[in-house]
Amino acid sequence: MKNQFVAEILYKIADLLDLKGEIFFKSRAYRMAAQTIEALDEDIVTISNEDRLQSIPGVGDALSKKIKELVETGRLEYFERLKKEIPEGLLALLDIPGLGPKKVSALYKNLGISTIKELRKACIDGKLRDLDGFGEITERNILRGIQLLEKTSGRALLNVAYGDGNDYLDYMKRCDKIDRISIAGSLRRMKETIGDVDILASSKYPDNVMDYFVKYDDVQRVLLKGSTKTSVLLHDNLQVDLRVVTNKSYGSALQYFTGSKEHNVKMRSLAIKKGYKLNEYGLFDKETDKYIAGEAEEEIYTTLGLSYIEPELRENKGEIELAQKGSLPKLVGYDDVTGDFHIHSTWSDGSDSIEDIAKVAKNIGYSFVCIADHSQSLRIANGLSKERVDKKIDEIRKLNKKFSNFKIFCGTECDIKSDGSLDYSDRILKKFDIVSIGIHSAFKMNGEEMTKRITRGMENKYVHFLAHPTGRLIGRRGPYEVDIEQIIDTARDTGTFLEINAFPDRLDLNDIHAKLAKEKGVKVVLGTDSHSIINLSFMHFGVATARRGGLEKSDILNTYRLKEIEEMLGVEQ
Numbered sequence: 090m091k092n093q094f095v096a097e098i099l100y101k102i103a104d105l106l107d108l109k110g111e112i113f114f115k116s117r118a119y120r121m122a123a124q125t126i127e128a129l130d131e132d133i134v135t136i137s138n139e140d141r142l143q144s145i146p147g148v149g150d151a152l153s154k155k156i157k158e159l160v161e162t163g164r165l166e167y168f169e170r171l172k173k174e175i176p177e178g179l180l181a182l183l184d185i186p187g188l189g190p191k192k193v194s195a196l197y198k199n200l201g202i203s204t205i206k207e208l209r210k211a212c213i214d215g216k217l218r219d220l221d222g223f224g225e226i227t228e229r230n231i232l233r234g235i236q237l238l239e240k241t242s243g244r245a246l247l248n249v250a251y252g253d254g255n256d257y258l259d260y261m262k263r264c265d266k267i268d269r270i271s272i273a274g275s276l277r278r279m280k281e282t283i284g285d286v287d288i289l290a291s292s293k294y295p296d297n298v299m300d301y302f303v304k305y306d307d308v309q310r311v312l313l314k315g316s317t318k319t320s321v322l323l324h325d326n327l328q329v330d331l332r333v334v335t336n337k338s339y340g341s342a343l344q345y346f347t348g349s350k351e352h353n354v355k356m357r358s359l360a361i362k363k364g365y366k367l368n369e370y371g372l373f374d375k376e377t378d379k380y381i382a383g384e385a386e387e388e389i390y391t392t393l394g395l396s397y398i399e400p401e402l403r404e405n406k407g408e409i410e411l412a413q414k415g416s417l418p419k420l421v422g423y424d425d426v427t428g429d430f431h432i433h434s435t436w437s438d439g440s441d442s443i444e445d446i447a448k449v450a451k452n453i454g455y456s457f458v459c460i461a462d463h464s465q466s467l468r469i470a471n472g473l474s475k476e477r478v479d480k481k482i483d484e485i486r487k488l489n490k491k492f493s494n495f496k497i498f499c500g501t502e503c504d505i506k507s508d509g510s511l512d513y514s515d516r517i518l519k520k521f522d523i524v525s526i527g528i529h530s531a532f533k534m535n536g537e538e539m540t541k542r543i544t545r546g547m548e549n550k551y552v553h554f555l556a557h558p559t560g561r562l563i564g565r566r567g568p569y570e571v572d573i574e575q576i577i578d579t580a581r582d583t584g585t586f587l588e589i590n591a592f593p594d595r596l597d598l599n600d601i602h603a604k605l606a607k608e609k610g611v612k613v614v615l616g617t618d619s620h621s622i623i624n625l626s627f628m629h630f631g632v633a634t635a636r637r638g639g640l641e642k643s644d645i646l647n648t649y650r651l652k653e654i655e656e657m658l659g660v661e662q
Contacts, residue, residue: 091307092126092133093249093325095159098168099123104183105171107190113469121440121620122147126156127249128623134160146440146621178203186234186566195222209235230533237567243284245327246563247630248593250276250283253327257305258288261331264301266294269339273332273346277400279633281563281596285328289346291339302331338370341383344390345369351405352398359393359409367393401636420636425648426628428457431502431525431556431588431616436481437462438470440621443481443497444488449622451495456651459523460485461500461556461616464512467529473501475517482520496651498522498660502556507531509545511552518551522660525588525616527556528569536570543571544579553658554586554614557597565594573602580611586646587611591631592618603638614646 103119125146126133136142137160142153159165172180182193182205196202199220202211211217212232218225245253254276261270267290271277274287292298295316302319303311312320312328320330334342345353346369360367366375371383372392382388390397395412399420402408411417432446433439439446443460450458462481463472473481478501485499500523504512511518511526518524526546534542547555558576559568580587587606590597595618598606606613615631617624635645642648646657654660 091160091324092129093253093327095133095156096123096127097325098159098165099126099156101180102168102171104180104190105168105175108175108179108183108194109171110190110194118147118152122152122156125440125621125623128621128626130252130623130626137161146623176203178205178207181205182208184238184564185231186237186562186564187230188234192222195220205235205238226533233567238564244282244564245284245325246593247276247279247281247283247596247633248627249325250286250327251630253307253323253325253329254286254288256307257286257329260305261288261290261298261302264298266297266301267292268336271343273343274330274348277347278349278403279401279630279637281593281599281634283327285330287346288329288331289339289343290331290333291336291342292333293335295333298333299331334369336384337380338383340385340387341367341371341389342369343386347400347403349404352403352409355405355409356389356393359395363393365393399636401633402639404637418639418641421632421640421642421645421648423629423632425642425645426455426615426632427649427651428455428459428647428654429617429619429625429628430459430498430500430523430554430614430647431461431590432458432619432625433462433470433502434460436460436477437467437472438620443484444491446619446622446625447488447492447495447497449625451492453625456494457496457498457654459498459500459616461502461523461525463529464501464503466504466506466512470529472504472512475513478513478517478520496655500525502527503552504529505542505546507534507542509542511546511549515549515551518549521551523553523658524549524551525554525556526552528560532560532566532569534569536572539569540572540575543576547576547579547583547585552583552585554588555580556588556616557590557595557618558587558602559597559599561595561597563594563596568597574605577602577606577609577611580606581609586614588616589613589631589634590616590618591627591629591634592624593627593630596630596634598634598638600634600637603635603640607638607640607644612644612646613640 099119100123103116106116137157142148142156155165155167179193202208212228217223217228254272270290273289276283276286290298299319307323308321309324310322312322318332322328357367364375366373372381372389382392387397396415396417398408398412434443434446463470465472465474482499485497489497499521501521503526505526505528561568587598589603617627619625
């Protein structure tokens with residue numbers, strides 16, 4: 090699908106408008122449309138061909154014409170004109186976490202900086218610290234941002250790779266020369282960012298399979314074509330590799346090409362100790378080279394005396410030792426979620442009404458949703474004033490009478506102020522069914538101050554959970570300085586849940602912190618942070634993060650039945 094290609098152009102237009110100093114709402118319209126399009130589960134080409142572009146939330150007449158031009162021609166004249174008005178390198182500077190359009194413009198106007206290389210040198214030489222609005226701390230933060238950008242450069246967010254990979258897989262499943270086929274690599278392990286997509290197939294006719302593979306509509310360029318491996322580049326510049334093996338080797342190849350490298354090294358070492366040798370072709374007797382197993386992935390683990398290890402756990406972080414003892418966690422399933430604790434509606438900065446959200450969620454099979462709109466101080470997100478809170482509560486009460494076997498919780502994502510106090514008084518907070526709190530400003534406090542700020546907020550008796558606990562935006566903003574272990578300890582002491590925010594550029598808590606929370610007896614909630622009903626499908630990636638952290642159903646609040654959730658949160662039934 091060309092969804093990601095279109096979304097990327099819209100994001101770049103928004104960035105260019107910001108650099109030009111256009112009004113905020115103009116660039117925001119492009120960003121929101123881009124965010125919606127990249128989350129679509131339908132091909133933007135099909136939508137355009139059927140003249141349904143204006144059915145996409147946030148896409149009006151003018152924007153639909155631009156998208157249609159992009160889809161039909163592969164370019165957009167408006168975008169090309171904008172690019173000529175701005176030095177080419179400035180767009181790349183906007184990719185640096187923490188560096189916004191105002192600062193980029195200031196760097197260009199005052200120091201003539203238009204490339205990352207020039208910016209790095211200027212920071213090292215101390216040229217930014219005397220510039221108005223910058224300073225020595227900003228210099229250090231920019232250098233950290235450049236390092237973060239380089240670390241994630243060339244990698245796709247999980248949702249993008251997941252969409253591309255599974256669309257390609259669906260196409261390949263229609264090839265009658267394939268016996269078995271699966272996603273492999275880091276995508277099968279559901280890593281938060283993906284370098285390239287790996288697909289593994291078994292067939293007696295590898296050349297025919299490769300011929301079929303390169304004919305996929307979204308292929309931009311064939312990088313390599315052979316009988317065992319072929320690599321292509323999609324239109325959104327994501328690389329996809331296909332490997333074809335014999336049926337006899339399919340299971341061992343799937344285990345090998347799923348990885349991780351560290352997991353495989355440990356597996357091969359274990360095989361040697363048990364008198365075998367293990368590679369992508371199978372499990373063999375070390376002395377005689379006799380083939381022992383390899384057709385099914387499970388038999389590799391069984392023969393080595395291990396319980397089957399789910400792909401999300403294969404990182405050599407103790408999973409092999411647990412498998413030897415038969416003590417692996419029974420991971421939460423992708424279908425175990427009963428509702429979503431973090432959704433924004435038109436009451437703040439969401440694009441859908443509460444009623445529409447509830448209808449879609451009920452159709453998914455959920456038993457509840459929590460509408461957690463922003464609080465009063467976050468004016469840029471249309472945060473709710475005290476008066477509007479009461480009106481929202483009244484609307485939800487009326488809607489709850491219309492739905493059977495379904496509950497709409499009235500929630501808030503209440504801002505934690507710089508001093509740790511909350512954006513609403515206790516008198517207002519106690520009106521909500523569910524109170525989540527989060528950081529939305531003053532991200533650059535030092536670790537001690539930020540930790541105190543968050544823990545003070547968690548100590549409020551009306552707070553149920555902490556949203557996106559470290560505040561990171563993958564590839565755009567690193568986590569703020571915070572003692573995450575102390576946050577988890579405070580959550581345990583105050584009975585506060587911690588969120589795994591399922592939005593793909595957050596996935597916060599990450600898998601490591603989710604595992605630590607479990608070890609300390611702290612339960613989590615899953616929330617998509619949806620600003621459109623299209624985002625509700627992001628729950629899949631929150632579950633993936635929970636599974637990578639070794640979480641079971643009992644560790645996650647929104648796998649419980651509705652009545653149990655109401656009892657655990659003390660919500661009126």
